[in-house]
Amino acid sequence: MNKWIKCRLIRASLLVLAFIVAITAFARQARAQDGYGDLTGERLVNARREPQNWATYFGAYDAWRYSSLDQIRADNVKNLVPVWAFQTGKVEGGLNATPLVVDGIMYLIASENRVFALNAETGQRLWTYNYKVPRDFFSPYGKFNRGVAVGYGLVFFGTMDNHVVAVNAQTGKEVWNVEVEDVKKCGCNINGAPFIVKDKVIVGGTGGDSAHRGYINAFNAKTGRLAWRFYTIPGPGEPGHETWPETDMWKYGGGSTWLTGSYDPAQNLIFWGIGNPSSDFNNSVRPGENLYTNCIVAIDADTGKLKWYYQEIPHDAWDFDSAYEPVLMDITRNGKTEKLLVHPNKSGYVWVLNRETGKFVNAWPYVDTITWVKSIDKDGKLVGRNEPEAGKANLICPNWGGGRSWNHSAYSPRTGLWYNDGIEWCANVTVLPQEAREGRPFVAGNVDVKPPPDGKIRAHLDAFDPLTGQKKWTLPFKYPILASLLVTAGDVLFTGDVEGHFIAFDAKSGKQLWSFNTGSGHRGGPITYSVKGRQYVAVPSGLGSIFVSGMPATWPEAADFQSGSTVFAFALPEGKK
């Protein structure tokens, strides 16, 4: 080939190459701006590269509830102003959701499974989806919902009557709808947020306080076809079945999956916290360790097969679910880096596990008032179990409401601190045996809330070293914090209280920096996102939930804490950064 042709060939190839690159870049850009809910499994793995989004329930697969956006910082958060509000229109049950923001669109679910898409910059409503329920329906764990999942052009959510629905992210029209199981038969439904892993949408369910066998379901995101189901109680012949008695109790033993898990892409493992066994307080009907209740399970995302499990509380007698968020972090100490899973349990303890081996690393208390166990030894064994009994009332601390409710913690890789709230309280617990009848309540106990031995019922917001549990700072609160926490790279910690204040704290010191009275208490998840270079903080406000309904029995004045259902968005004033 002569030189002249070679030169032309090279130039032509370079042109073609440049053209291809330009087209691809343009296409990606176009997709990002024009596509609705266009998240894929791969984009979700790299969610932290798109801090303008809040792409999953916990923000990203690590479950940190952290954002790297830092336009809003500890030194300027006092200038935050409200920029819009969106009222969902029905306040019964409050607003328990964490909104998602993907490419400038906010996706929100409110009570009675009403789903909205909003312009995240202006709050303008783009579409509404109203879920239709049959005339005679039963909603065992309430009509509220913690959030949707978004991906593949679809918005996914679970329903009051145990369906999973996918609607078109652009139009809000239903695309697929699957009934997981007859709600009347199982006494279970879905009120936790699904999450997407690869090509599947993973959904948990309630039912841990009914006579029901729990499961995690994975559906093909585009078609809704069931891909796999992981039963949390092994059936006859399966390993772990021997930890249940040789009766039918394994069919009714609980182990619900009512919150949302996390995901480690490096191992392709989904981590999920499994709830309590039923009957909650009478464990004599289920002698044995009762696997996999009160466990963290690590499940292969493709097959649904169990890779490892760690049981925090064998043979539970206290309703101490292990359902809360499994937070994934790599911690380096003394030159050694360990891949950890930090997990708050309802019992007032945080468990720290190695997420590659499932081995116990540490357990430390996040509240002071603990009497259900004397201690947890260096191998994770429970020492001095103090179980409720039939025929008498025993003082058990913390109580059924937990050392903390389900509202989620936050972790900042900048401060290295894990932020959480705690409640100091107890209850007289009495076992009242019940017979197992499928789908019916199966709690078998009453609780009578009592103050801790050392004083009044009180709550607090804390910052801990996640590995050792050493407390770095603490702030007292009169009422439990029932909203999730959010922490940012601006070193600001956000949360809301039950009286309606949305508050910003200095993440390093705990100093309160700013607050805004939203007019109704907080029971959802604040998030942060950006649109066209401007950072927003959005918070759902509106008090309601099972815990909230139970508050007046302990705090009579809470009967007057009014409900609501509004999202508020805040930002720094234009031109003042």
Added chain:
Amino acid sequence: MITVVEAGSQQRMRRESSASRVVILILFLAVLAFFSARGSFESATCQAQTSPDGDRLKDPQFISEGAKLFAPVCGNAYCHGAGGKGGGAPRLRDRGLEPAYLFKTISSGISGTAMLSFKSEFSDEQIWKIVAFIMSDAATNPAIVVEGTTLDKTMVATTKSGDSESSFMTGSAEAGKALFFDSSQPRSCQLCHSLQGEGTPIGPDLSKLSNETPKELLQKIVLTRQINDPRFATLNITLRSGDKIVGVKKEEDGDSIRVYDTTELPAVLRTVRKSEIVKLETSNESVMPKEYASTYSMKQLLDLITFLKASKTAVTLKDLL
């Protein structure tokens, strides 16, 4: 509006309307008397049972029995709380709630909420005891009856594999019902069939199968089937995306069809825009799973058929063969 009426007919009309008014008045008084004699109006119209009289509802023994029934079932913290003072569900005590309302709510539940119907769990007498407890003064009536509550070993669920009682030759309708609705079975009948208002009606409702013989029913379950009813025809849809759906149509509107995709179970109700459909074929080959002969034993099939037949005479293995 002015109506011109003849004078005579006007008088006649007036007389007729007075008469009918008297009849109505008499009827009304009769009804009033009837219901007053029967007790409260509400309870008479809502219940088949007579409510106990007021003294019974105030009897301490009656109330204390009610407390004992209330505590394990209603008094947990997710529901009405210890003593009915409030939990995840509303406070019931010291609210002046009417007995008839309480009875009806406990018996029938409240649709759209977590309040179940409890008539399957409690007799009417037991429900009245619970009503009496709820109406009693919270200060003088304890929340939880702790004395004398012991753990009863009979509370433990027993194995129900159907081996002890029934013979292997006669079908058990109870076992058949459990199989029909067994949610742990990946291909249980209720996933595609409704019966007595339960289940998903993808295929035909099976509530009335009196015409088929047991043998015919067996054949319908285990043999490959042809569909005769066009309502349940199998659709084979190919979409523009390349995805293929096999299933049964539920409904159709202007621009889309909703079809139960039975490729996997539980079936997915998919809304498919007609513009997305490249090919749509109808076939009369059923989507019903073909392997029931290997997933169910003969005894299980016998039990299922016995349940489906719901006849007074027993169904035996001989009837299937």
